[in-house]
Amino acid sequence: MNAEALHFSLELVASLGQGLSSEQKAALRASMVLLERDYRFSRILFWGRIQGLQADYYIAQGCTQDQLYYRSVLYSLNCLDWSLLPPATEKMIQEASMVQGRFTGDPSHEYEYIGAKKTDDDEDAGPEEGEIKSIKEEARLVATIALIDKEGAVVPRGAFIRSPQGHIEINRSFQGLSMTEARKLSNYFHYTETLKPQIKTLQEKADLDLATDFLTSLEHDIPRVSWSLQFERGNSVLVMRSLMWPGLIFFHLPMTPHHGYIYIGNGQRNIDLPFML
C-alpha cells in the first residue's frame, strides 16, 4: 500500500486483526520518506510484515519510473534501518520451497534441507539420497516475497494502464469500481508480470481494452474459492483476503481510486487449502 496513505490504509485493513503499533507507524513514516530520497524512487510502497520467531521483517517496495517492472525490495527489522534485497531468481524460489517451518527473524540464519537430486542426467540411477544443502534466511525471504507478489498482489481493473511505450503507469483517470463491479472477481487483476493473461472467452474478448487488460484476472484462480471477498464498514470498503496466503489482504474503496494490499503473516503458503473448503 502507498506509503503516504499508510495510516489511512492500515485502518481499513484492520479487520485482519493485525497491524502496526503507533510507534511503528510513526517510525515508518519517517524512514520511508528518507528511503524514497536515498534510492530515488518515484513511489514507495509499504508491502507488509513477515513474522519470525524472534523478530519480524518489515518490507517496503520502491518503484522507479515503471510501476510494475523493476521494483526494488527492501527489508528492515526495526522499521528504521533498511537493507536492499537482491532480485529473486528461479533457483532461489525453487530452493526456498524445500524449506519448511517458520522464519526465525535472523537474516543470516541458515536452513538445512535435503536437496532433491536432479534426475535429468541420470534417469536410470533412480532417486538417490540428496545431499544436505543450506539456504540463508535472506534468500528465503526474497523468494517468499516474490511468490506472494506473484500469487497475492492484486489491483482493481483499470488502476494501471500500459502506455503505448510499454510502461505500466498509474491510470490517473481511474475513478474506482462501482459497487456492482466491485463484487466480481473478474474486475481484479494479479499485479505481476510473470503470469500470462489466459485465453479469454468470446464475451471477455468483446470488451477487452488492451491498455487496461494486460494482466490476469483473479477469476481463473485455482482453486475456485481462493479469495474471500467481503464488504466492511457498512458496505463502504471492499476487503479481499487470500486463503492461499493467510495474512494477505486487499482493500478498495468503491467509487474512489484508493486501493492497496498488505501482507502480515508467517510467510507460509497454505498448501492445505483444497482440504479446507
Next chain:
Amino acid sequence: MAAPAYDSLLPGALDSSYLAPDFIPDSSAVPTTNTQELSVQNAKAFLLKTSTQSGLNLYDHLSRVLTRILNERPNNVVDIFEDISKEMKWLLFQKKLDSLRDQYAVRETYELAEKHKALFLKAGGDEQEAEEEMMETTLPYVTELAFHFEQAGVGLSRDETTRIFLALKQLVESQPIQKCRFWGKILGIEFNYIIAEVEYREGEDELDQEEEAEEMEQESELKDEEEKEEPEDEPPKSTYKPPPVIPKEENRTGTNKFSYLVCSEPGMPWVRLPMITPAQIVVARKIRKFFTGRLDAPVVSYPPFPGNEMNYLRAQVARISGGTQVSPLGFYQFGEEEEEEEEGAIRSSYEENPEFEGIPVLDMVENLSNWVHHVQHILPQGRCVWFNAYQKSEEEIEEEEDEEEEGDEPGEQEPEVGPPLLTPLSEDAEINQTPPWTARLSSHVVPQYALAILRSNLWPGAYAFTSNKKFENIYVGWGLKYNPENYSPPPPPMVMMEYPSGPEITEISDPTVEEEQALKAAQEEALEEEEEEEEEEEDEDDDDD
C-alpha cells in the same frame, strides 16, 4: 490539407521531448481563401456527421472534451486525452444506464447503518438506572483493551471496537450475565464471527433448564424405542460395536465452563453457541477447515464432524481457549477450600489473588515461567476431566459375566492426565523445533511504559499482554492451528470382516491321489471290520436261538 505533414511527424511524436510546445502542424499549408473555406466546410460537415450507433458527432464531442480540458487544466493532458474522451462519452450515457442493481446495494448499506445506529440509542433507560449501571457493571472495558493491544500492533480498527463495545453493552443489559469478556474474532470466508465469552448468573441460565428437559426427553425416547416392535424378517445384525460415547461435561465445568455468544456484525442479534461434546473436539483436532461465516453451514469433512459449523466453531473456541488463555503468575490462586480436598482430585477453579503485586514487564518478557495457563488443558479424550468410559454399571457387569468367553474387552484404560491448572508456559511442548510462544516488549524506544506482549506460535492470531496488574487475552484470526507439515486427512479405517472365518467356509486344498487312495484303503478296511463284526453279531444271535 495539412495531413501529410502531420503524418510524417507521427513516429517521432511518441517521444514527448520531440514535440515542442509551440509546434503548430498547420503552419506549412497556405492555400487560397476560397479553397480554404471550402475545405474547412467540408471538414466540418464530416465532423458533424452523426454516428449511426451512438447518435453523437465528433465535432460536439471534441468541443466538449476540449472545454473540459480547458476548464480543469490537468498536467500532461496529452497522456490522458483518450481517457477524458472516453469519460465524456460515458457521462452522456450514464442517465440511461441507471439500473436497479446499484440501488439495491445502496439499500443494504442503509440497513446496516440502521442497525449500527440502534447501538447508540439507549434502551429506554431512566436516570436512576443509569446510576445503577455506573455502580456495578459486568461490561468489559473493550476500549481500554483495544488501546493496549494497539501498542502491540494487534486488534481491530477503532470504530469497529467501539461498535463491538456497544454490542456487548446491549448483550449485558438484555441477558442475566455475571461475567462477560470480549474473546476475539474469527475470520470466515463470507462473514466473520465476533465472539463474547460470558458466564450466566446461576439459576437464570436457559441451558440449565434445557438440560433437564433434554434428559427427560431422552428417557422418554428410550422408552419409545423399547416399545417399538422389531420386524420379523430382519437382516443379519452387524457385529460392530461403537466405542462408548463419552458424555459431555456439564455446564460451568471443564470445556463448558463458559458460554460463548457470537454475531457476525455488531448490532446483529447474538447467537449462543451450543455446549461442546468431547466427540466434537476429537474430530475438530483431526480436520482443517475454513469457516464460512454461516452458523448453520454443514461441515463437510473426513472424519465426519458431528454437527454443523456452529459446533465446529465452539470446538475451535474451546481449543484456542485451552491453549492460549494465559495470565501472569500469581494473578490467580487456588481457593483455600479446595486445597483441603484430596490431592488426587484435579483442581478446576481458582480465584483472583488480592495480594498480587504485579511482575516487572522485563521479567515477563524474559522468563516464560512467569506466565501460566488459567484454562484447563483439554485431554486427548476431549474433556478436561478424564472420564472412564469402560466403567461398568452393575447390570453390565452381570451381563458380562455371562459373556466372559469373548474376552476381548479393552478393559480398564490408563487415565489420561494433562498438566494441572496454572502450569507455567515454559512447560509447553515445542512442535517441530518451533517454540510455542514469542514474548517481546511493545516498544524498544520507550521501555519504561512498554507492555509485555506474548504471541502464540501454535495458534497464529492469539495474543496476550500484561502491564502492572492488568492482563488480557485476545484472538483474531482464522481459527486454525499452526501446522508445520502438510495436512493429510486420516486414512479410512480397515475394512471389516464380512463373516467370522471358520473351518466350514475356508477352502481346503484338494487331496492328492495318494491321499485319496489311502483314504479309500482305510474306508475299505473299516467296512471289512464292520462286516466281520456284523457277522460275529449274527453268529451271537444264532447262538441265542
